[in-house]
Amino acid sequence: MPEKCWGIKVKKIIGEETRQRLIADGNLHPDFKPKKDSEHLYFPVKEKIPDSETFEFEARSVKQELPRHELIGGIAVIHEKSNKDAEMLLRSRPVIHTVLYSESAVTGEYRTKDYQVLAGGNTTETDYTEYGLRFKIDLSKAYFSARLANERQRILNSMKEGERLLDLFAGVGPFAVALSRKASVVIANDINPDAVRLMDENIRLNRIKNITPMLGDALHMPGIFPDGSFDRIIMNLPMNSVPFLKTAFQLCRKGGVIHFYSIQEEEGGMMEELRKFTTGKITERKVRSYAPKLHHAVYDVICE
Numbered sequence: 001m002p003e004k005c006w007g008i009k010v011k012k013i014i015g016e017e018t019r020q021r022l023i024a025d026g027n028l029h030p031d032f033k034p035k036k037d038s039e040h041l042y043f044p045v046k047e048k049i050p051d052s053e054t055f056e057f058e059a060r061s062v063k064q065e066l067p068r069h070e071l072i073g074g075i076a077v078i079h080e081k082s083n084k085d086a087e088m089l090l091r092s093r094p095v096i097h098t099v100l101y102s103e104s105a106v107t108g109e110y111r112t113k114d115y116q117v118l119a120g121g122n123t124t125e126t127d128y129t130e131y132g133l134r135f136k137i138d139l140s141k142a143y144f145s146a147r148l149a150n151e152r153q154r155i156l157n158s159m160k161e162g163e164r165l166l167d168l169f170a171g172v173g174p175f176a177v178a179l180s181r182k183a184s185v186v187i188a189n190d191i192n193p194d195a196v197r198l199m200d201e202n203i204r205l206n207r208i209k210n211i212t213p214m215l216g217d218a219l220h221m222p223g224i225f226p227d228g229s230f231d232r233i234i235m236n237l238p239m240n241s242v243p244f245l246k247t248a249f250q251l252c253r254k255g256g257v258i259h260f261y262s263i264q265e266e267e268g269g270m271m272e273e274l275r276k277f278t279t280g281k282i283t284e285r286k287v288r289s290y291a292p293k294l295h296h297a298v299y300d301v302i303c304e
């Protein structure tokens with residue numbers, strides 16, 4: 001008997017990337033079967049999320065309980081070391097080519113993790129698609145999280161056409177590439193040479209002409225660009241962004257926006273710090289949970 005459940009309806013052409021994003025965000029409902037018609041796929045989700053509607057879905061006869069994992073392209077990452085779980089994940093979907101165990105939290109200046117291959121091909125490289133954009137990822141060489149996909153879209157939707165954008169900690173370029181659709185010019189900087197090499201590849205893969213990748217320390221940017229050069233600045237170095245605030249406020253024009261990310265325990269944890277630099281409006285929101293008691297927050301800050 002079909003049952004009513006929240007679901008997402010998408011064109012077939014973006015079906016697989018939608019499924020991967022729902023899995024990565026932990027939103028795909030495991031108890032119901034996705035369904036299709038001639039043009040669309042319908043994915044059941046656990047609760048009401050943006051763009052969801054109620055649909056009828058067939059319940060699965062036997063629940064397929066997969067181990068908790070993050071899916072990035074063809075790589076599933078698990079946080080508990082189990083060869084049995086890894087083999088189960090590898091067999092669960094043809095798209096998964098490798099299962100990695102993440103041996104550490106993000107560490108070091110480059111914010112990378114150590115991984116061990118538990119099942120499948122011996123690689124940390126994969127191809128990943130997000131909202132129709134293609135990315136080359138190497139998880140051992142440069143930071144990447146698929147769980148920020150919705151956040152990138154939120155910022156894209158808030159942008160005006162023709163903005164001058166600076167990404168101070170651009171990694172392999174997911175924000176820069178996504179936001180280049182509306183920006184006139186994007187400067188995308190990172191201190192990790194491997195991240196900048198992958199970003200360069202991702203710019204070419206998506207045939208983007210308005211991003212300039214840069215390799216360097218974000219603190220050196222004011223020596224390169226005049227004050228107030230940018231309409232919008234992305235600061236996604238959530239464990240250590242505070243020392244870069246002076247630089248960001250110097251480079252952002254009056255009335256421009258800084259998106260400042262932080263890992264924090266309590267709501268408002270960064271408000272006092274940000275108030276040292278601006279009297280403008282500051283809006284805070286939770287992007288995702290990070291660890292027990294910690295969450296990844298974003299502050300949208302108007303520079304005044």
Ligand SMILES: C[S@@+](CC[C@H](N)C(=O)[O-])C[C@H]1O[C@@H](n2cnc3c(N)ncnc32)[C@H](O)[C@@H]1O
Pocket residue numbers: 109110111142143144145148168169170171172173174175189190191192195216217218219236237238
């Ligand atoms: C958390 S990652 C975010 C990458 C990217 N924005 C994303 O969302 O995928 C932070 C990035 O900041 C870079 N980074 C760290 N210190 C830096 C500095 N002083 N100047 C420029 N980049 C830096 C790291 O190499 C890393 O790629």
